[in-house]
Amino acid sequence: MLIVMKDRLRIALSVILAGVCAGLIGAAMSWGIHLVEAHLSLWLSLALGLAAGVMWWQVRRRKDSSASQLVDALAQTIAVGAGASLGREQAPRQVAALVARKLWMPAQQRETLAAAAAGAGLAAVYNIPLAGVLYTLEVLPIRRSIRLGVFALSCCAIATLTAWPLLGGGAFYSIPDPGLDQLTVLLFAPVIAVGVGLGWLFRQGAIRQVRRRIRGRWLMLSVPLAIAAVLLIAQALPEVPGNGQLLLDFTFHSPLQWQHGATLVLAKLLLTWLCLRAGAAGGVLTPSLAVGGTAGGVIGTLCGADPLTLALVGAASSLAMTQRAPLFAAVMTIELTHPSALVSCIMLALAIPASWLHARRRSDQAHQ
Structure with a gap:
């Protein structure tokens, strides 16, 4: 009984920590892109593009590892900030899932938490918690289960709340009232x-x-x-x-x-x-x-x-x-x-x- 309670507590803490980390990662990478965009010039964009290209060249020569995934995510952030016509959401998803795999979870549940954390990274960047849950459940190639849904809902809610003080809690796009004639x-x-x-x-x-x-x-x-x-x-x-x-x-x-x-x-x-x-x-x-x-x-x-x-x-x-x-x-x-x-x-x-x-x-x- 005591062992079961310890396992449940460990899982709960891991889910909370994964959500908090996803929120901080999403906020940090968003701020990084904003920082680059605020000081952007043609020569800086070319220099950043060169840096990202060097990173990808080196990373893709080596076996996949935690370090290579982190460098890849950094290169994505640099390239998007420099003006590349790509989305900013993949890097936070990638790093959040990587962090979740390092938490003290039972091996059979580690990938479930990683999938939930990936959705939470997306949720934090754009303040879209329900979409983050659905991304995990509907888009990612992982077996659906009640546990996955609970993990995803918890992680996305925590990640969004964590990112609010840093990114704001309003809609990402401010729009007028749409008409419907x-x-x-x-x-x-x-x-x-x-x-x-x-x-x-x-x-x-x-x-x-x-x-x-x-x-x-x-x-x-x-x-x-x-x-x-x-x-x-x-x-x-x-x-x-x-x-x-x-x-x-x-x-x-x-x-x-x-x-x-x-x-x-x-x-x-x-x-x-x-x-x-x-x-x-x-x-x-x-x-x-x-x-x-x-x-x-x-x-x-x-x-x-x-x-x-x-x-x-x-x-x-x-x-x-x-x-x-x-x-x-x-x-x-x-x-x-x-x-x-x-x-x-x-x-x-x-x-x-x-x-x-x-x-x-x-x-x-x-x-x-």
Whole structure:
């Protein structure tokens, strides 16, 4: 009995510590990116790109280890801060999972806690606790269980609370109230179709570029050149660098002409693929959101409907296809923006059956 109580106490403390560490890691890496962006110049970006390329060259020459994962995460943070068209969320997920594996957990539960901590790292960076839970349960390739759900819910809640004093507790994107007239509702279907199509294109292109990415010492040249290309395009399209935050902020607050919007979508797609092909590593969640959101906003403006509502639908649809996780995509979009209750309910009403159908199809394929 005493041994059982000690094990339970050890597990509870490990979960709490994993959540706290995930929150601190997410906050620290976010502040690191902000610090780099605040002092950014072309030459500094090139120097940081060179440093990241050297790090990846050295790390990928060696066997996978805790040290190599930490260096890889640092290189991701540097590259995103320098302007690479990639998300900032992968590095905190990676480090949080690494720390969780080092805690005093029974071996059979260590990977479960690591998966929960990965979701918590995502939750802390963007203040999206429920999306962090769903990322663990719906996206990560791990066996689902009640224990995993409890770990994920606990870690994400603790990580988010830990990061609040450092990153703030509000929505990541501040948006006006979205409209919901009849025309906007009628355009949901075509916007979802376009978002899903762009998500599929984004995913296939990203997979292909990662498989064919540049390796070896050429990384010292390819990574800074890719960042330079992003910054060069940014002279004409200042919304395209980084993780997609600039592009979504622009979409949410500015009317988009279809030519400009289409150019932004194409540029964001191509520059994200370019960075991946160059050998850079980073998140793809927020670039996917930005691509779909911009397309939805363009359709709304072009058709005279509410562009903000359709941008939210397009963003969630693109991310749903990219990650094969409709419910996670809808909840992440809602938590990032805090739209009206009605818009949130409609998005969930569309995502829940889609998520159920996808889970059933995946289950059927697993039993074939």
